[in-house]
Amino acid sequence: MRAKPVVPREQANQDVEDALAYYMAKDAEAAALGFIDALEQAYAHIGRHPATGSPRYAHELNLPGLRSWPLTRFPYLIFYVEHPGHLDVWRVLHGQRDIPVWMQEPGHV
DSSP: OOOOOEEEOHHHHHHHHHHHHHHHHTTOHHHHHHHHHHHHHHHHHHHHOGGGSBOHHHHHHTOTTEEEEEOTTSSEEEEEEEOSSOEEEEEEEETTSOHHHHHTSTTOO
């Protein structure tokens, strides 16, 4: 089976930039590099196996098709929707955030 391209939205890319800025501000360059590695691995996984993400927030937020997948060793979740030709990554959020509030931010849909 061919992997689908994973296409992060501008807001998802901003979430990643914010996470990296947080780690760099803590002088944790190794953590920042680990975060990037975990993100790339997660993107590769959902590209190959899109249905493995949890539909929990799809029900909570009434957003049909929304799935989430956790990063390994980092408390972040990738929120995405599968389309026929690609995966649309909406957000990359810290799991301790109030997810419903963060997903309602402008530009998520």
